[in-house]
Amino acid sequence: MYVELRGINKHFGAYQASRDVSFGIEEGNLAALLGPSGSGKTTILRMIAGLESPDSGDIFIDGARVNDLPSSKRGIGFVFQNYALFRYMTVFDNIGFGLSVQKTPRAELAARVEELLRLIGMEGMERRYPAQLSGGQKQRVAFARALAPNPRLLLLDEPFAAIDAKVRQGLRSWLRGMISRLGLTSIFVTHDQAEAIEVADEIIVTNAGRVEQKGRPVELYKSPATPFVARFVGDSAPIGDIGRLKGFDGADADVSGVVSGAIRPEFIKIFAPGESVQCESAVEAAVVESVIFRGDALEVSLILKDTRLSARYPLEKETIAAGQKIRALVYCLYAFEGGRTRLLHNACLGRQHDAYSYSI
Amino acid sequence: MRTKANTWTARALIGASVLFILVMLALPLAMILSEALHAGWSAYWKAISDSYTLKAAHLTLTATAAAVVLNAVFGLAAAWAITRFEFPGKRLLTTIIDIPFAVSPVIAGLVFILTFGRLGWMNPILTAYDIKIVFATPGIVIATVFITFPFVAREIIPVLEARGNDEEQAAALMGAGFFTIFRKITFPHIRWALLYSVILCTARAMGEFGAVSVVSGHLRGKTNTLPLHVEILYNEYQFTAAFAVASLLAAAAIVILVARNIVEYMVKKEDGGHVR
Ligand SMILES: Nc1ncnc2c1ncn2[C@@H]1O[C@H](COP(=O)(O)OP(=O)(O)OP(=O)(O)O)[C@@H](O)[C@H]1O
Ligand SMILES: [Mg+2]
Numbered sequence: 329m330y331v332e333l334r335g336i337n338k339h340f341g342a343y344q345a346s347r348d349v350s351f352g353i354e355e356g357n358l359a360a361l362l363g364p365s366g367s368g369k370t371t372i373l374r375m376i377a378g379l380e381s382p383d384s385g386d387i388f389i390d391g392a393r394v395n396d397l398p399s400s401k402r403g404i405g406f407v408f409q410n411y412a413l414f415r416y417m418t419v420f421d422n423i424g425f426g427l428s429v430q431k432t433p434r435a436e437l438a439a440r441v442e443e444l445l446r447l448i449g450m451e452g453m454e455r456r457y458p459a460q461l462s463g464g465q466k467q468r469v470a471f472a473r474a475l476a477p478n479p480r481l482l483l484l485d486e487p488f489a490a491i492d493a494k495v496r497q498g499l500r501s502w503l504r505g506m507i508s509r510l511g512l513t514s515i516f517v518t519h520d521q522a523e524a525i526e527v528a529d530e531i532i533v534t535n536a537g538r539v540e541q542k543g544r545p546v547e548l549y550k551s552p553a554t555p556f557v558a559r560f561v562g563d564s565a566p567i568g569d570i571g572r573l574k575g576f577d578g579a580d581a582d583v584s585g586v587v588s589g590a591i592r593p594e595f596i597k598i599f600a601p602g603e604s605v606q607c608e609s610a611v612e613a614a615v616v617e618s619v620i621f622r623g624d625a626l627e628v629s630l631i632l633k634d635t636r637l638s639a640r641y642p643l644e645k646e647t648i649a650a651g652q653k654i655r656a657l658v659y660c661l662y663a664f665e666g667g668r669t670r671l672l673h674n675a676c677l678g679r680q681h682d683a684y685s686y687s688i
Numbered sequence: 689m690r691t692k693a694n695t696w697t698a699r700a701l702i703g704a705s706v707l708f709i710l711v712m713l714a715l716p717l718a719m720i721l722s723e724a725l726h727a728g729w730s731a732y733w734k735a736i737s738d739s740y741t742l743k744a745a746h747l748t749l750t751a752t753a754a755a756v757v758l759n760a761v762f763g764l765a766a767a768w769a770i771t772r773f774e775f776p777g778k779r780l781l782t783t784i785i786d787i788p789f790a791v792s793p794v795i796a797g798l799v800f801i802l803t804f805g806r807l808g809w810m811n812p813i814l815t816a817y818d819i820k821i822v823f824a825t826p827g828i829v830i831a832t833v834f835i836t837f838p839f840v841a842r843e844i845i846p847v848l849e850a851r852g853n854d855e856e857q858a859a860a861l862m863g864a865g866f867f868t869i870f871r872k873i874t875f876p877h878i879r880w881a882l883l884y885s886v887i888l889c890t891a892r893a894m895g896e897f898g899a900v901s902v903v904s905g906h907l908r909g910k911t912n913t914l915p916l917h918v919e920i921l922y923n924e925y926q927f928t929a930a931f932a933v934a935s936l937l938a939a940a941a942i943v944i945l946v947a948r949n950i951v952e953y954m955v956k957k958e959d960g961g962h963v964r
Contacts, residue, residue, distance in 0.1 A: 379857055400863035412854035416876035426862035477862065 329388075330355035330513050331376065331481060336385035338371055345371040346382065347537040353515065353530065358507050360524035361517045363534035364560070369517040370409070372534070373483050376515070377404050389481060405474030407484040409517075411466045413458040419445075419469055420454035426477035444472040447506070464495045471503070475510075482507070484516035488523065500527055521561050525549070533557050551671065555590070555664040564590040565637045570663055572633055575610035575674035589663045589672075596639035598628060599655045600646045607657055610676040616652045632656060720938055723931035735932035743909045744917035745936070747825065751832040751900070751913060752893040756886055758833050763840025763885070768874075770841075771848040772856075785841050788834055796834055797902025800827060823905035828913060831899040836889045843885035847878050880955045887951060891944045895937065 329352030338346035345368045353359045361369040374380040376387060378399030387394050394402050414422050421428075423444055427437045445451050448468040458466060467487060474482060487503065488496045504527050507514050518524050524531050525545040533540040533548065533556070541553040552558035559566065570589040571577045598614075605611050614632040619641075621627075626641040628648065639656065641648060648654060660673045725732055735741065769775070770782055788796065804810050804821040814821060821827045859869045897915045904911040906920065914937055921930035 377861060379861065399861050404861065406858065406861050408854050408858060410854065412858045414855055414859070414873055417872070425859065425864070429859075429862055429864045429868065473858075 329353060330357075330390060331515070332388040333372070333376070334386045334388070336372070336375060336382045336387070338368075338375060338380065338382050345537050346375070349385070349534075349537075349539050351532050351539055351542050353513060355513050356511045357529040358504070358514045358516070358527065359530045359532060360528035361515060361534060362521060362524040362528075362531050362561075363519060363540075365519055367534040368537040369519075369534055370485055373406075373485055373515065373517055376481075377406050377483055378402050379406075403480040405477070405479035405482045407467075407470045407474050407482070407487055409485040410490060411458075411470040413466055413470060413473070415458050417457075418454060419450065419456050419458070419461070422458070422469055423454075423472045423476050425473065430477065440476060444476055447475075448472045462495075463491045464499055467491060467499060471506075475512075480513070482512050482514040484514065486517050486519070488518070488520075503527070525561070531561075533560060535560070552662065552669045554667060555588075555662075555669055558590045558662045558664070558669045562592060563638060564592045564662070565635070566590050567635050567637075567661065570661060570672070573658055573661070574612055575607075575658065575676050576661065576663075576672060587663050587665055589661045591637055591658060591661045593627070593638045593640050595658060595660050596637060597657045597659060598630070598639050598641050598648070599657070600648070601654070602646065605655060605657075607674065607676040610674050611655050611657050614654055614656045616648055616650050616654055618650050619648065630654070630656065632658075717938060720931050720934050723927060724935040726931075727928045731928050732932045732935075735926075735929035736936060738929070740909050740912065741914075741917060741929075741933055744912045744914045744933075747828065747912065748894055748914040750825065751829050751896075752890055754829045755832045755836045755893040756889050759837055759840045759889055760882065760886055763837070764844060764878075764882070766841045767844035767848055770845055772853060785838050788837050793831075793835055793896065793898030794902055797831055797899035800831055800834075800899075800903050804830075822903050823907065823911055825911065827903035828900050828911060831903045832893045832896055835896050835899050836892045839889040839892065840882065840885040843881050843888070844878055847881045848874075851877060880951060884948065884951045884955060887944055887948045891941065891948075894940055894944075 332352040334350050336346050336349040337344070349368075349372060361372060363369050371380060375382050376389075378394070378397065381395070389402060414425065417425070420441055424437050424441045427440060432440075441454070442451075445454055448471065450465060450468060450472075453461070453465070458469070461469065467490075471484075471487075474484075484503075488499060491499060500523065516527070525548075528545060530542065531545055531548055532542045535556045541548060541557045548557055548561045552561060558564055567573070567589050569586045571587065599605055599611070612632050614630045614637075617629040617631055617636065619626050619628050622640075625643060626648075628639045628641045630637055630639060658674060659677065660671055662669045663672045724735075766781065766785060770778060801822055802808050804814060804827065806822075808822075819826075821830065855873050856869050859873055864872075895915060896913075897919075900913055901916055901919075904913070904916055906912060906916060908920065912920065914933060918930050918933050918937070921927075921933060
């Protein structure tokens with residue numbers, strides 16, 4: 329592991345912002361710290377950077393414990409949440425700041441700044457002040473400023489949060505491409521799960537100061553370890569008592585007592601009006617609440633046993649409309665038991681199937 | 689939007705304010721000038737070029753300069769400490785900064801007499817090293833510094849607070865030292881506020897009477913500042929001279945007022961985000 333946190337705890341007064349946080353990141357990977365607002369993402373990032381010190385626990389970078397190393401000696405590039413560009417300096421001086429502090433010769437500094445300006449596609453703007461830049465340009469300058477001294481680790485706090493949706497999309501893939509091209513180990517903070525899934529090699533999900541799960545995006549999506557991850561990553565609808573659904577009520581499903589859970593849209597199959605039904609005994613009656621066209625499929629919101637669920641419905645099948653009574657089969661669901669998440673399959677299908685092998 | 693002043697209430701309020709300003713400010717100012725020039729320009733010139741007047745002016749400028757420099761340094765340090773660090777006693781420090789505004793200047797003067805005077809607890813040490821504070825220039829400087837201490841800190845604290853410290857953190861993370869950070873990042877941001885507070889500090893320091901009066905001892909040509917000099921001349925029935933010296937202070941006040949307005953405009957412009 330190139331970056332590793334072991335048993336980190338951090339209090340602000342009586343409030344505990346980090347609880348026994350441990351995770352590691354491989355060299356060259358782009359990792360996302362994903363969690364809701366206030367879950368302690370920024371705190372973790374700031375501790376890695378040395379802007380905050382943990383109450384207990386160890387931080388390692390490239391095999392060496394860095395707890396007692398001042399932030400300027402850790403070799404870290406940091407992109408702040410609101411960029412924190414130096415507003416009384418030009419773009420050139422902003423990008424060159426780290427090098428000028430290190431007393432880099434003028435010519436070398438200018439060459440490096442030019443190189444970075446080209447990298448971020450902002451040649452000719454070096455005389456501007458931050459106030460004269462758009463949000464996306466500021467973000468790129470902040471990125472270049474962090475890269476200039478050749479850091480060994482890049483930390484980005486919500487790099488896209490302050491940018492409007494259209495520009496954000498382009499900037500995301502730009503940043504993704506840039507980081508993989510440079511092969512720079514990076515950690516970025518986000519509370520947007522779609523962003524984390526799209527950009528990151530690995531995701532660390534935080535909640536209330538704890539790490540809930542760490543894994544590749546597809547792992548988190550397919551096998552969420554905790555109820556929180558099941559709800560937070562990807563779309564899912566909560567369900568109060570899974571035992572009320574046919575196929576999840578028997579001993580076959582290992583269910584005892586009232587167990588809550590969540591169902592992803594792709595876990596449900598909606599049958600067209602005349603369509604022949606598989607697994608007859610487990611099919612439920614439901615009412616279509618609304619239908620939204622999503623390009624490749626219809627997104628159907630349906631009421632099934634008083635629970636609102638979301639499902640997909642292919643375009644080529646006979647169309648359905650709001651208010652219509654339909655039949656649906658829940659293939660599988662996440663059952664929440666004792667703080668863990670378990671994928672349960674409908675009893676009528678047997679248990680050896682992979683949930684994702686079904687097609688809608 | 690402001691509405692046009694055409695109601696009776698508006699007219700009455702405006703009339704009252706104008707009248708008040710005329711009676712309380714403009715008339716006295718005009719009086720000073722007319723009395724000062726009452727006996728003609730040569731008498732005026734004689735009064736202000738008098739050696740005691742010049743010495744008083746010199747002392748006033750010395751005390752003002754000392755107050756401005758010391759308060760700018762300590763005020764900045766205090767504002768920085770209060771906005772950038774967490775430390776025990778921070779609240780207390782914030783409160784203490786305001787004390788000079790809260791206590792009467794005369795009381796402040798008395799405190800210095802009780803500390804540094806002949807019966808003061810510091811006196812043995814001071815006599816041992818042959819240092820004179822009370823009834824001497826250092827006393828006047830100390831009193832002036834004390835009275836004007838809050839201006840700089842009070843003006844800078846909100847500016848630093850409003851801005852947060854990410855830029856400074858970003859610079860520190862890249863290895864910049866304290867002085868680089870201050871010079872390149874913090875100072876450009878507070879320079880107008882600092883200048884503004886220095887101007888206020890100057891105005892107050894030049895006009896200070898109460899505290900200085902107590903520690904001065906009124907030794908003509910030695911511990912007399914301009915405001916004290918005006919009082920002495922007046923008490924000696926040298927009205928022309930008294931008003932001539934007063935007109936100097938009034939002129940300084942007007943210059944300061946103009947400077948203040950210009951700086952205020954610059955501060956506003958900067959706050960509006962139009963940097964350069
Ligand atoms: N300097 C501080 N003093 C006191 N409390 C703090 C401080 N910094 C953070 N906290 C608290 O710690 C908790 C975690 O904060 P943190 O900034 O790490 O959250 P976050 O996950 O980055 O949230 P967001 O997505 O809103 O930025 C919050 O409840 C916050 O109020
Ligand atoms: Mg944050």
